[in-house]
Structure formats: C-alpha cells, structure tokens
Amino acid sequence: MHDTSPTDATNARGIHLVGFDADDTLWRSEDYFAAAQGEFERIVGGYIDLDNARARQRLLAIEKGNLALFGYGVKGMALSMIEAAVDITAQRISATDLHRIVSIAKDMLRHPVELLPDVREAVEAVAREHAVVLITKGDLFHQEAKVRQSGLADLFGRIEIVSEKDDATYHRVLGEFGLGPAQFCMVGNSLRSDIAPVLRLGGWAVHVPYHLTWEHEREADIDPAVQARWRELGGIGGLPAAVRGLHELACEQH
Template sequence: MVGFDADDTLWRSEDYFHAAQAEFERIVGTYVDLDDVGARLYAIEKANIELFGYGVKGMALSMVEAAVQITDARIHARDLHRIVGLAKELLQHPVELLPGVREAVEAVARDFDIVLITKGDLFHQEKKVRDCGLAGLFRRIEIVSEKDTGTYGRLLEEFDCQAREFLMIGNSLRSDIAPVLALGGWGVHVPYHLTWAHETEAEVAADAPRLRVVEDARGIPAAVAAAAREAAALA
C-alpha cells in the first residue's frame, strides 16, 4: 500500500502561506522597524499549535496575536481585519497540482492500493481533496490532526497493512518520512522548494534504509517500483 501526502506533495500550499506571511510582515512593517518579525510570528504560531492545531485559521489567529504584540497594540483595526482577509484568500485558493503529479498518482494507482494521508484543518483539506480531481483514485482519504508514529500505527491497523508493506510519499521529513521509517515502513521523499520551519524539525539520514529521495513527482513511480522490488526480496 502506498500513502501520499497532500500539501506540497500533490498540490501547492506553502507558497500561499509564504505569500500570506510576506503580506503580514509588510503590514506589521508599517508600524515597526524590526528584522525578526517572521521569527516572532513563528514563535507564537509554534506556541499555539497545541491549542489551534495546523491550518489556515490557526495561522490567522496567531497572526492577529503576533501583530498586536509586535506593534505594542498600535496596529489599526483595518490592518487586523486585513489579516482575516488573508486567511479567507488562502482558504479560497484553487487547487494547483504540482508538475507530473497527476501522471505519477495514476501510475502508482495502477500497481498499488493508494491512500491519501494529510494533516490540518478538516474543512479546508476536504475542500482541496474534492477540488483536486484525483480523489477517486484513493482507497481511503485520511485527514488527521498530527502525523506521528501513533497516527501512522493506528491507520496501518485500520488499513490492515503491515508497516513493512507500506510506503509513504511526501515532502516533509518530519511528518511523512521519519515516523513511517521508524515503524519499519518505506519512504519516498519529494523535497519541496519551500518548507515551513516546523516541518524541518526532523533528522533523517539521506542514506537511511528504506528511504528514497526523488527530485519531483516524475520520479515517484520508479522509486515506488524499486522499493517494492526491494521489499519483495526482503520478504
């Protein structure tokens, strides 16, 4: 069985968050002259994750909080309203598949049961899944609040799938690769040109067993096939 991550693996996501953050820094920059606005925002986002979880709405609430703190409450209500507007724009963004994704997913689906495993806001992720045009190819679509060994263990049990027969494809070492390797599964890492600081907080050796790294989605089918051959040889 093969799992696909969604944000920044199937479709563009971090680019939009990145643009929203740049706009946030521009807004706040009209009040203060600081070069660590981004770092201050991230500190607040990180502290709020245990309450807000992942996703656009939590990001926007953290931005309101950060903007008030950073400007010592001098920020105008219209500018805070603009931050809510950034969230609305993000939530309405059309789904844009990354190059080669459609062909890669179709190719893998011909040979394996495929599932979609994504974390974040239930409502927003469901919308993107509906809009992406690939939903029908996946046997299961799992939207979870965190992607750690506990989550993957529970899902594999539900799928009735052994870890050694499971391969996860994604852009985040922290969420897609490290926990699956730790359980004894396989990984195909597809790095994305932008990665949220939070998702870089994992160490996985490039030559870790059962891990392959590909440059973009076009490399996925061959990497999956090679991993499947290796897994069959080990079985």
C-alpha cells in the same frame, strides 16, 4: 486501483499500501503561506522595524506554540498572525490592519487548487500496482474542499484528514488496514511529517521536496541506518520507478 483487505494485506509480500501527502506534494500550498507571511510583515512593518523586532522568528514561535490548540492550516495561521501582530506592535496595531490579516486568511481559503506537474500520472501509475491512500493534515473543511477541487479523489481508496502525522497516527492507520509498517510506503515533501515517522516505525518512504517548506516541517532527525529504506526525488515523475525499487527491496526482506 488494488483492493486492500485484511486477508490480502496479511499475506502480501513487499509494499502493499502507498500513502500520499497532499499539500506541496500533489498541489501547491506553501507558496500561499509564504505570500501571506510577506503581507503580514508589510502590515506590522508600518509599526516597527522588522529586523530589530525579529518579526518572522516571533511569528514562527507563536505558530508552533499554538499548534496544540489550533492545529495546522490557514485558520490556525490567521489566529497566530493576529496574536503575533498584537504582541510585536505592543498592542498598537489598528482594527483596520487586524481586519487586513483576517482578509489574507479568507483569500487563502478561497484560492483554487493548482496541481503540481506530473501528479495525476504518477498517482495513477502507482495505483496500478499498489493500493493508495491520501493522508493529509490541516483544517478539515479546507482540506476536504481542496481534495474535491483537485480532481484526484477518485484515485484513492481512502482519504485520511488528520490533526497530526506522527508515529501514533501512522500506526493507527496501518492497524485499520491490517498492515505492518514494512508493507507501507509514504510519499511526501515533509521530512518531519511524511518521512521520519514512517521510517521510525519500520516502513518505507519517498521524499519529494518542494521548493518552499515551512521551517517547522524541516525539523527531523533521520537515523542513517535506515538510509536504504527511503529515496529522495527531484520531481514526482520519478515516483513510480522509486516505489517499484523499494517494493523489490521490501520483497527481498520479507
């Protein structure tokens, strides 16, 4: 793993630091959220017609409205599901079924971490050529536990667990490394959180889509003018070559 010091960063040509998202980039996550939503719908479906009540859309609206209060992750989702269940059923949902929703969240928090294929090899390969950092958002306790269980913590020079991944967050992280955006590349599955903010700042990005993505994370506008500064892959196995190619472009523009 390359060392990252302010002096080295100031003089570095091309990409000096590569950031990795965690959930659905390194290990499975959205599968469990989708399963939880399915169970939520089965519970409230005992009280109302799901289609007529637009249960899925109403849950999404409540989750998005609560992000500023609860943040991302299982605990915020559970509180939003309880609020949505009370609202959708016009307060008719039983205490037993509310307890079932709490149990869904507890099961998710206990779920083992399952790495996606080729992840360790890809991160190791990138780390041989660049400094690497993990930048993930969500509940602090849960994300810390997942990082420990993943067996990947030793690969990263730094692990950042943040409440939001937006322009300000990336600007702060890069400032702490003494880097400019043009020296940074972000890797992740979310256009909204991993790709668009970094491109807006003037950085580089590699999008590795997951087969499931929360609708909120698909909401992103990317200027076609920055198309040359990011790549989209079918799997993380192609990441080392993609980062190498972007690094060469970044060196040319230095």
